[in-house]
Amino acid sequence: MATTKWSLDPTHSEIGFKIKHLMISNVSGNFNKFDVQVETNGDNFENANVTANIDVASINTNNEQRDAHLRNADFFEVEKHPEITFTSTKVERVDDDTFNLYGNLIIKETTKPVKLSVEYSGVAKDPWGNVKAGFTINGKINRKDFGINYNAVLETGGVMLGEELKVNGEIQLVKQAELQPA
Template identity: 65%
Template sequence: MSTTKWVLDPKHSELGFKIKHLMISNISGSFREFEVEVDTVDEEFSTAQIRATAQIASIHTNNEQRDQHLRNSDFFEADTYPQLSFQSTKIEKLDDDTFTVYGDLTMKGVSKPVKLTVEYSGVTKDPWGGVRAGFTIGGKINRTDWGISFNGILETGGVALGEEVKINSEVQLVKQPQTVAA
């Protein structure tokens, strides 16, 4: 058995999220700068060790004023905590195409366990001779578990922002060439 290393193709991947706004619709966002590295035994993803990081300053919600607010101390405190990170701890293969990935998510200096659903889309050769694997990732977290609790009360008695954040990501990994010891 050999270890296979996979790295993110950032041009064909997205790290996205959604959160309720005014309790009537969702606002979508993403982190434009993020990295993912995966080590597997051979090409078996049920053996994966996954490491991911995202640059908080790269948060994008299609509204620069909101993005600046998300970077400040009301939310992510990007100057103090410039990255969020994920480290897998366990993977359960549910069927040929579906995995549950458990791991630790660290934001604002707080690490908490999370559970993600990962749909495996398969492996293919690209036109340049490389090997790629595709995944759709989903999950839910409560932002207040990481100290991200800013909110506003509405006239109607509701709140401006939901606490639940839905993770919705697409990841394409590129298999790295094997290195042979001399």
């Protein structure tokens, strides 16, 4: 069967996150620069190989001071660790439109296995003849597993930041080419 390559459509994709702040609300952010590449057997995503690279310096929480703090040594150390990477290890079908995507996530040179829930939205052809596939991705990671330990104790005895980070994405891929086996 032919191997199909899919590339990210960055104008129709986003990767974001939420974290508890003061343990009473969530702060949201996203990464403005990232890339996702996928290889499938034909148009079947059930055995997909997925790689993603995120430019950590592109973090955006709509607050320049906070974003600068997230880039420094208290959090991501962007100068030493400019990229977050994900490489899939397994895709597991849950039902017709839902998959579990397992893989290795690397943040600050620490590699941990993660499981993401993926909702497959289907394939469509755009007005210019490009074949596109859409996905919604959700998951949770513990930031301390990756050496992101910064926090502050509050007067009330609580902490400023939660440990759990909720990740989410809307990913649209563009079919690039089908490569026939030799």
